[in-house]
Amino acid sequence: MGQDYATLRVPASTSNLGAGFDTFGLALNLYNYFTAQPWDRWEFEIVGEGQELPQNEENLFARVYLKACELFSQKPIPLKVKMKNHIPTARGLGSSATAIVSAIKLWEHFYQRTLSLEERLRIAFEFEPHPDNLLPAFLGGFLVCAVGERVHYQRLDFPEELKVVVCIPDFELSTKKAREVLRQEVSLKDAVYNIQRASLLVVSLCKRDYQGLREAVKDRLHQPYRKSLIPNFDKVLESAYSEGALAVFLSGAGPTIASFCLEGEDKVGNAMVYAFQEAGISAKYLSLKVDKEGAIFTTTPASGG
Ligand SMILES: Nc1ncnc2c1ncn2[C@@H]1O[C@H](COP(=O)(O)OP(=O)(O)OP(=O)(O)O)[C@@H](O)[C@H]1O
Numbered sequence: 001m002g003q004d005y006a007t008l009r010v011p012a013s014t015s016n017l018g019a020g021f022d023t024f025g026l027a028l029n030l031y032n033y034f035t036a037q038p039w040d041r042w043e044f045e046i047v048g049e050g051q052e053l054p055q056n057e058e059n060l061f062a063r064v065y066l067k068a069c070e071l072f073s074q075k076p077i078p079l080k081v082k083m084k085n086h087i088p089t090a091r092g093l094g095s096s097a098t099a100i101v102s103a104i105k106l107w108e109h110f111y112q113r114t115l116s117l118e119e120r121l122r123i124a125f126e127f128e129p130h131p132d133n134l135l136p137a138f139l140g141g142f143l144v145c146a147v148g149e150r151v152h153y154q155r156l157d158f159p160e161e162l163k164v165v166v167c168i169p170d171f172e173l174s175t176k177k178a179r180e181v182l183r184q185e186v187s188l189k190d191a192v193y194n195i196q197r198a199s200l201l202v203v204s205l206c207k208r209d210y211q212g213l214r215e216a217v218k219d220r221l222h223q224p225y226r227k228s229l230i231p232n233f234d235k236v237l238e239s240a241y242s243e244g245a246l247a248v249f250l251s252g253a254g255p256t257i258a259s260f261c262l263e264g265e266d267k268v269g270n271a272m273v274y275a276f277q278e279a280g281i282s283a284k285y286l287s288l289k290v291d292k293e294g295a296i297f298t299t300t301p302a303s304g305g
């Protein structure tokens, strides 16, 4: 066992960004903190979001850590874990990815191993088989991911001037449920529609040319099906655009809705909150920026924003 106490800070992420279903992920400066130390039994303390999460070996963090022990034939040593969560769970902001990433990195820390990204993803995929929240949580930044025999990815600079306003409604939507409504087969026309827009999004962000962003986040693979699970979805999008948002899309599997803005974040955020309220759903908004660091060890024990 390595050093007996460590804290990891892991960022939230928004994924898909409209047309880039299971492909694009963007790390955000909203964080969960995981402090752990070897202990004689599993013990959890959860502060902030996710108080309802299991506080035993059924917690996703423990399941991932134990999977790493199994895969690398190590005797499982229980941990005392303190989670300070700022990311709401089951809202499409990659909370589960933070638990998976922190469990793997803390496992590496305590077992004094450095895994390759491929080995890390091999463990992570047992729990979340798409990389678009996992890679931003590991690495930070804007990621374009492609899964084949191995995971290919490119990390791009995300324009500093773009703010990400996320409107978080006050209800949970599990990724499982939000994937169950999707079609397993899509038409060639819809596939082409998404390829065109996903490509346009990458080039627009690389060139800092935002005129096509609104078109670039349109999608026919997941949002049209998922919006039935999100009251007033179209109205929330419309209201953000009417206040000057450049692009508005479902964050991950939802129900959070995200906007890119150059200015007027409060107006955009309030308009989205109001549109949810019209459907009887309370909501809050946060104006966030890209996180460029990904998961990092920190000396600040389980605190901060
Ligand atoms: N911070 C966390 N710590 C431990 N377990 C978590 C945490 N967040 C989520 N989980 C577990 O992961 C399961 C799956 O979460 P789910 O993927 O539905 O939501 P999410 O990760 O919050 O959002 P996203 O849609 O972005 O993945 C939850 O039921 C919960 O048990």
Ligand SMILES: N[C@@H](CCO)C(=O)O
Residues within 6 Å of the ligand: 015, 016, 021, 022, 023, 130, 132, 133, 175, 178, 179, 222, 252, 253
């Ligand atoms: N790309 C995934 C993200 C959720 O974790 C989805 O949309 O289902």
